[in-house]
Amino acid sequence: MVSVINTVDTSHEDMIHDAQMDYYGTRLATCSSDRSVKIFDVKNGGQILVADLRGHEGPVWQVAWAHPMYGNILASCSYDRKVIIWKEENGTWDKMYEYTGHDSSVNSVCWGPYDFGLILACGSSDGAISLVTCSGDQQWDIKKISNAHTIGCNAVSWAPSVVPGSLIDQPSGQKPNFIKRFVSGGCDNLVKLWKEEDGQWKEDQKLEAHSDWVRDVGWAPSIGLPTSTIASCSQDGRVFIWTCDDPSGNTWTAKLLHKFNDVVWHVSWSVTGNILAVSGGDNKVTLWKESADGQCCFLMYIVVGCLQVTLWKESADGQWACISDVNKGQGAVSSIADGATNEQ
Numbered sequence: 001m002v003s004v005i006n007t008v009d010t011s012h013e014d015m016i017h018d019a020q021m022d023y024y025g026t027r028l029a030t031c032s033s034d035r036s037v038k039i040f041d042v043k044n045g046g047q048i049l050v051a052d053l054r055g056h057e058g059p060v061w062q063v064a065w066a067h068p069m070y071g072n073i074l075a076s077c078s079y080d081r082k083v084i085i086w087k088e089e090n091g092t093w094d095k096m097y098e099y100t101g102h103d104s105s106v107n108s109v110c111w112g113p114y115d116f117g118l119i120l121a122c123g124s125s126d127g128a129i130s131l132v133t134c135s136g137d138q139q140w141d142i143k144k145i146s147n148a149h150t151i152g153c154n155a156v157s158w159a160p161s162v163v164p165g166s167l168i169d170q171p172s173g174q175k176p177n178f179i180k181r182f183v184s185g186g187c188d189n190l191v192k193l194w195k196e197e198d199g200q201w202k203e204d205q206k207l208e209a210h211s212d213w214v215r216d217v218g219w220a221p222s223i224g225l226p227t228s229t230i231a232s233c234s235q236d237g238r239v240f241i242w243t244c245d246d247p248s249g250n251t252w253t254a255k256l257l258h259k260f261n262d263v264v265w266h267v268s269w270s271v272t273g274n275i276l277a278v279s280g281g282d283n284k285v286t287l288w289k290e291s292a293d294g295q296c297c298f299l300m301y302i303v304v305g306c307l308q309v310t311l312w313k314e315s316a317d318g319q320w321a322c323i324s325d326v327n328k329g330q331g332a333v334s335s336i337a338d339g340a341t342n343e344q
Contacts, residue, residue, distance in 0.1 A: 031060035050094035067114035113161035123153035149186025185214030220273035
């Protein structure tokens with residue numbers, strides 16, 4: 001069963017669009033149409049507002065925490081075409097960098113794996129994707145993929161740094177192979193994979209299955225096993241799970257996870273990559289699980305309500321099945337049998 005462990009009254013004055021826990025699960029960042037980003041300490045069932053960040057001039061769509069080895073760093077993106085990178089120094093949050101290189105709303109930001117340093121992918125309604133990299137001494141380098149998606153890019157998500165299968169096939173004593181890759185989804189109904197080669201970003205794969213705008217994509221975490229997994233969701237109400245067992249990464253297979261009756265806005269993997277959270281226009285969040293050979297995972301999920309954020313926990317194993325159906329902000333949970341049939 002899923003149970004509520006905390007409810008955070010954010011005091012946002014408008015709709016919350018995103019909420020993200022930090023690496024240690026002790027801080028929560030939220031963003032809203034009220035143009036603000038807020039950071040809370042959420043320890044021992046309580047909440048303390050530690051920062052109210054003002055710098056955007058429009059609704060803030062998304063926030064993303066960098067890996068803590070680089071300090072307490074948070075990125076935010078907005079309808080105002082800006083990406084702001086915030087950093088905490090001596091208990092005070094200030095702007096570390098402001099990127100204004102897009103011509104339209106910036107819809108998604110995602111930090112790359114820590115192995116690559118501070119590198120942020122940004123997807124915009126102008127159709128471009130920017131890669132913003134800190135080269136040291138707070139100097140930032142920009143690479144832009146123009147016309148990445150016709151009409152606009154809605155989502156970006158980084159691949160794990162380790163090449164699939166490398167932890168199994170790697171000779172003893174050698175470091176695993178790292179490769180920079182990410183996935184994006186756009187208004188052209190496409191899911192695209194990108195890879196850096198010789199310092200340049202190139203389109204690696206184009207995945208076609210959706211019949212309307214792709215609203216979100218999520219590349220599942222990996223421990224170096226041979227399979228790569230991506231989830232995508234769309235305006236068409238469908239969620240697909242894409243898998244690739246090919247070591248070259250050229251052959252991807254799509255499986256329809258479920259057909260919902262409304263737009264699906266977001267997909268989010270657990271840290272172990274075997275549970276997927278899906279949220280949509282029906283104001284519900286559903287959790288889906290993959291067989292984990294009897295292993296049990298403790299997870300925390302964030303459900304975004306209108307002005308509140310509710311934290312949930314779940315332990316899971318078994319076949320792909322919907323394991324809970326959470327009404328946003330209502331505190332109500334209805335379990336769904338593991339044998340539930342997916343609509344094809």
